[in-house]
Amino acid sequence: xxxxxxxxxxxxxxxxxxxALAIVAAGCSRxxxxxxxxxxxxxxxxxxxxxxxxxxxxxxxxxxxxxxxxEKDWTDAFVAKTGCKVNSKVGVSSDEMVTLMxxxxxxxxxxxxDATLRLIAAKDVAPVNLDLIPNYxxxxxxxxxxxxxxxxxxxxxxxxxxxxxxxxxxxxxxTPAPTTWDVVWNADSPAAGKISVYDSPIYIADAxxxxxxxxxxxxxxxxxxxxxxxxxxxxxxxxxxxxxxxxYWGDAAKQIQSFTSSDSTAGTTWQYxxxxxxxxxxxxxxxxxxxxxxxxxxxxxxMIASTSAHPNCMYLWMDYIISPLANAKATEYFGExxxxxxxxxxxxxxxxxxxxxxxxxxxxxKVYYWTTPVTACxxxxxxxxxxxxxxxxxxxxxxx
Amino acid sequence: xxxxxxxxxxxxxSVGRRLSAWLYRWPGVRLGALLAAPFxxxxxxxxxxxxxxxxxxxxxxxxxxxxxxHQPTLKNFQTIVxxxxxxxxxxxTIAMAVAVTVACALLxxxxxxxxxxxxxxxxxxxxxxxILIPLWASYLVKVYSWRVILGEEGVLNWLLEPFGATGPxxxxxxxxxxxxxxxxxxxxLPLYAGLERIPSSLLEASSDLGARSGRTFFRVVLPxxxxxxxxxxxxxxxxxxxxxxxxxxxxxxxxxxxxxxDNVGVANNLPLAAAYAFVPISVMVVYLLLxxxxxxxxxx
Numbered sequence: 001x002x003x004x005x006x007x008x009x010x011x012x013x014x015x016x017x018x019x020a021l022a023i024v025a026a027g028c029s030r031x032x033x034x035x036x037x038x039x040x041x042x043x044x045x046x047x048x049x050x051x052x053x054x055x056x057x058x059x060x061x062x063x064x065x066x067x068x069x070x071e072k073d074w075t076d077a078f079v080a081k082t083g084c085k086v087n088s089k090v091g092v093s094s095d096e097m098v099t100l101m102x103x104x105x106x107x108x109x110x111x112x113x114d115a116t117l118r119l120i121a122a123k124d125v126a127p128v129n130l131d132l133i134p135n136y137x138x139x140x141x142x143x144x145x146x147x148x149x150x151x152x153x154x155x156x157x158x159x160x161x162x163x164x165x166x167x168x169x170x171x172x173x174x175t176p177a178p179t180t181w182d183v184v185w186n187a188d189s190p191a192a193g194k195i196s197v198y199d200s201p202i203y204i205a206d207a208x209x210x211x212x213x214x215x216x217x218x219x220x221x222x223x224x225x226x227x228x229x230x231x232x233x234x235x236x237x238x239x240x241x242x243x244x245x246x247x248y249w250g251d252a253a254k255q256i257q258s259f260t261s262s263d264s265t266a267g268t269t270w271q272y273x274x275x276x277x278x279x280x281x282x283x284x285x286x287x288x289x290x291x292x293x294x295x296x297x298x299x300x301x302x303m304i305a306s307t308s309a310h311p312n313c314m315y316l317w318m319d320y321i322i323s324p325l326a327n328a329k330a331t332e333y334f335g336e337x338x339x340x341x342x343x344x345x346x347x348x349x350x351x352x353x354x355x356x357x358x359x360x361x362x363x364x365x366k367v368y369y370w371t372t373p374v375t376a377c378x379x380x381x382x383x384x385x386x387x388x389x390x391x392x393x394x395x396x397x398x399x400x
Numbered sequence: 401x402x403x404x405x406x407x408x409x410x411x412x413x414s415v416g417r418r419l420s421a422w423l424y425r426w427p428g429v430r431l432g433a434l435l436a437a438p439f440x441x442x443x444x445x446x447x448x449x450x451x452x453x454x455x456x457x458x459x460x461x462x463x464x465x466x467x468x469x470h471q472p473t474l475k476n477f478q479t480i481v482x483x484x485x486x487x488x489x490x491x492x493t494i495a496m497a498v499a500v501t502v503a504c505a506l507l508x509x510x511x512x513x514x515x516x517x518x519x520x521x522x523x524x525x526x527x528x529x530x531i532l533i534p535l536w537a538s539y540l541v542k543v544y545s546w547r548v549i550l551g552e553e554g555v556l557n558w559l560l561e562p563f564g565a566t567g568p569x570x571x572x573x574x575x576x577x578x579x580x581x582x583x584x585x586x587x588x589l590p591l592y593a594g595l596e597r598i599p600s601s602l603l604e605a606s607s608d609l610g611a612r613s614g615r616t617f618f619r620v621v622l623p624x625x626x627x628x629x630x631x632x633x634x635x636x637x638x639x640x641x642x643x644x645x646x647x648x649x650x651x652x653x654x655x656x657x658x659x660x661x662d663n664v665g666v667a668n669n670l671p672l673a674a675a676y677a678f679v680p681i682s683v684m685v686v687y688l689l690l691x692x693x694x695x696x697x698x699x700x
Contacts, residue, residue, distance in 0.1 A: 095667060095668060098668055099664070099668045102668070122467055199652075201667075245652070246570075246652075247570060247652050248652045250648070254649075257547070257551075258551075258570075261548070261551035261552050261553050261554065262551075262552040262553055263551055263552045263569070263570060389461070389667070389669070392667040392669070393479075393483070396485055396486075396654070396659060396662065397483070397485045399652070399654050400485060400488065400489075400654065
């Protein structure tokens with residue numbers, strides 16, 4: 001009896017294992033066929049009135065967004081007006097947002113330029129019909145039809161706002177006040193050992209920006225289109241920088257904490273952290289500026305998922321977030337430039353749009369918006385540029 | 401049965417009764433029905449997910465769209481072997497796991513010995529509570545408190561300042577300190593159980609035969625408690641090997657777990673992450689085989 005049991009055990013186990021593998025295989029092959037996404041979104045109303053009526057039955061919208069983009073202060077009015085409950089999932093990085101959107105559980109995303117093209121190429125997001133978004137007409141021209149959110153003439157969403165990655169430093173520890181990025185790159189920097197660096201492959205572009213001014217013979221023009229030599233020089237610079245880096249920060253909270261505890265005294269940041277640190281109960285004496293040579297930056301786009309379960313609510317959200325009052329509140333809270341003159345008129349701080357250069361196209365000409373690096377260089381060099389996966393691999397090597 | 405049926409009308413047999421009678425006749429089916437749920441849990445969900453991992457390591461990523469291309473390739477393994485940074489990170493992680501295990505063993509032994517042999521009943525209970533309570537506290541709370549402790553203006557630097565020293569800060573040493581703190585109870589508890597099981601008569605016999613305490617420790621206590629030490633080391637070693645949150649919070653150093661996490665969450669390169677996951681899995685298989693040799697599983 002016991003002998004028989006012993007012989008049965010492994011065989012039964014094997015059979016079950018085979019069954020398990022079959023289920024797994026079935027699951028895999030199913031995901032194979034879902035490659036071609038439809039540009040037409042199922043269930044979306046044809047007119048604004050239809051969308052508003054449909055939204056009532058949908059009742060909710062699931063968003064992936066940057067921290068500080070979806071807050072009670074301006075979502076409450078949206079919920080009351082449309083009947084769509086807003087569920088926000090904060091994505092801490094562009095890469096995480098891409099991954100989250102691939103799950104198909106979300107209706108829309110506030111994607112930065114280093115994520116948008118990837119989402120479009122993977123058909124995770126769908127083109128939008130701008131006629132159904134009335135507030136779009138007011139948006140600044142500088143924020144319309146950008147190369148990072150418009151492909152073959154089709155628009156893939158609306159801008160949330162725009163801003164630059166800033167140079168931050170602690171005024172007590174770093175003197176004199178820096179005016180260029182040299183303070184985060186040079187070995188003799190007063191902040192050496194306490195440099196705070198953004199932990200993302202896209203930071204390689206910041207190195208390229210520095211090389212653009214310090215080593216002009218490399219011929220770097222677009223900092224997201226780097227060929228072999230330019231890329232290697234940027235990676236070498238980052239490896240050299242590693243010796244003076246105090247911390248690589250992935251999410252804003254970590255950077256705020258380490259500036260508060262003086263573990264970081266200079267680095268690259270967003271306006272959001274500067275606001276939080278200066279406005280803390282126990283304010284940290286930090287300053288944030290756009291240095292002379294310019295900076296990397298972002299212009300985020302609200303995009304709709306191609307498999308959105310609540311497309312009507314999502315369309316209403318895209319229209320709402322660029323409506324004057326909501327956009328004024330959201331961009332002021334985060335610390336970035338609003339998208340329209342009407343929004344500028346409604347900011348609580350009347351100087352907000354001046355501070356953030358909302359209407360200053362010359363200022364934004366010094367801001368190089370995050371873009372997904374691809375092999376096509378976009379000029380006569382051809383397809384010899386390093387793509388994002390190579391940036392990612394290099395980043396792992398830089399971090400060591 | 402038949403004689404009973406002769407006296408009264410035959411009882412109406414319900415479906416349930418008939419089913420139970422049928423199952424009684426087929427013990428194999430009975431056993432199968434009983435084990436189906438737990439078995440499919442372990443096979444489909446547990447082994448199944450491992451199988452998916454195994455298979456996806458041989459797939460490839462379309463780097464632009466982020467879609468996984470289902471064509472078998474060894475490219476991921478090639479990357480891991482050929483690019484030196486992956487080797488460095490693997491060796492660093494294993495070295496950290498060893499360092500944490502050694503530190504935990506050295507710290508845990510005196511505590512476990514005190515609990516098992518020297519402390520009064522009340523004291524023992526107190527020590528047990530002191531060890532178990534931090535174990536129940538949230539892992540994240542503990543790690544983040546260490547971030548505060550290790551900070552430039554943290555408690556550790558404040559304590560060390562009068563001696564002219566500074567703490568390790570957010571560094572690899574700091575990470576080692578936090579890991580050792582986190583996994584210490586996992587070493588103390590098996591050691592305590594192992595030490596408690598050693599009969600006092602053996603120690604008495606050893607000293608009756610003229611062995612001094614040092615000799616008794618090395619020739620009697622240590623060999624007897626060794627399997628327990630190995631059990632504890634499995635915890636400390638494997639937990640360190642797989643952790644990625646602690647290094648992320650208290651340092652900027654990359655470990656195996658961080659690379660896997662970054663490839664899943666940041667780069668979305670699932671195949672490479674799966675291939676790299678083979679490293680800790682193989683290390684643990686070897687470790688467990690060695691542990692079995694050392695007799696760690698004999699008392700299971």
